[in-house]
Amino acid sequence: xxxxxxxxxxxxxxxxxxxxxxxxxxxxxxxxxxxxxxxxxxxxxxxxxxxxxxxxxxxxxxxxxxxxxxxxxxxxxxxxxxxxxxxxxxxxxxxxxxxxxxxxxxxxxxxxxxxxxxxxxxxxxxxxxxxxxxxxxxxxxxxxxxxxxxxxxxxxxxxxx
Numbered sequence: 001x002x003x004x005x006x007x008x009x010x011x012x013x014x015x016x017x018x019x020x021x022x023x024x025x026x027x028x029x030x031x032x033x034x035x036x037x038x039x040x041x042x043x044x045x046x047x048x049x050x051x052x053x054x055x056x057x058x059x060x061x062x063x064x065x066x067x068x069x070x071x072x073x074x075x076x077x078x079x080x081x082x083x084x085x086x087x088x089x090x091x092x093x094x095x096x097x098x099x100x101x102x103x104x105x106x107x108x109x110x111x112x113x114x115x116x117x118x119x120x121x122x123x124x125x126x127x128x129x130x131x132x133x134x135x136x137x138x139x140x141x142x143x144x145x146x147x148x149x150x151x152x153x154x155x156x157x158x159x160x161x
Contacts, residue, residue, distance in 0.1 A: 004079040005102050005110060006139075012082065013138055020126050022091050023098065023134075026072045026083040030094060034085055035065040037094040041118040048115050051153050086116065086127060095120045098131055100139075105159060108145040110135070 006012060016023040026034065038045065038056050045056055057064075072083035082100040087093065096116035103111045114131060116124045128149070135141040147156040 003102065005081060005100070006079055010139075012076070012079065013134075016084075016134055016138070018130050020089070020123065021095065021130060022087040022089055023084050024087070025076055026069050026085050026097060028066055028069050028073070030085050030087075031062065031066045031069055033087075033094040034069065034097070035060075035062050037096060037117045038065065041115070044118055044121075045115055047153075048113055048148065050147065050157065086114075095123070096127065100135070103145055105145070107143060109141045109143045110139075111145045111147060113147070 014025060024030070038060070042056055042058060047053060049055060072081070075081040076083065081102065084098040084100075085094055086096045086098060088095055094117070096114060098114040099112065101111045101113075103109065112131060112135070114127065116127050128146075132144070135144050145151055145156070147153060151159075
């Protein structure tokens, strides 16, 4: 069994609202909106999990997306990783996702990947700052790795453990 990413006493946030975003755990209930967001931004999402990642596949189906969302839900419930969906304030459009994973490197408390759909890319910097603030203020994570953003993929992949 994978190690918990947070202590047993930590209350994992289930909602995070800001002046720009509504953030909730990824789950099957939002599968269609999540799928639409992913498929609308296929090309720009290639490589968000690293240069060797093939997610999302060009021919990914809604059913495959639902399976993936259920894996994220299981990880969330086991407290081994946390995946969130980012919505607009009206909660009518999925804007992207945030993935909080354990780090293999002791100098980082967690590893975070996130994306925002192409037609909302002007909000990417705001989302990035929102995530950093949220992780610091609510999760008490001050040493967060953002591979491909604050650390180049080359440096991340060649990092000694």
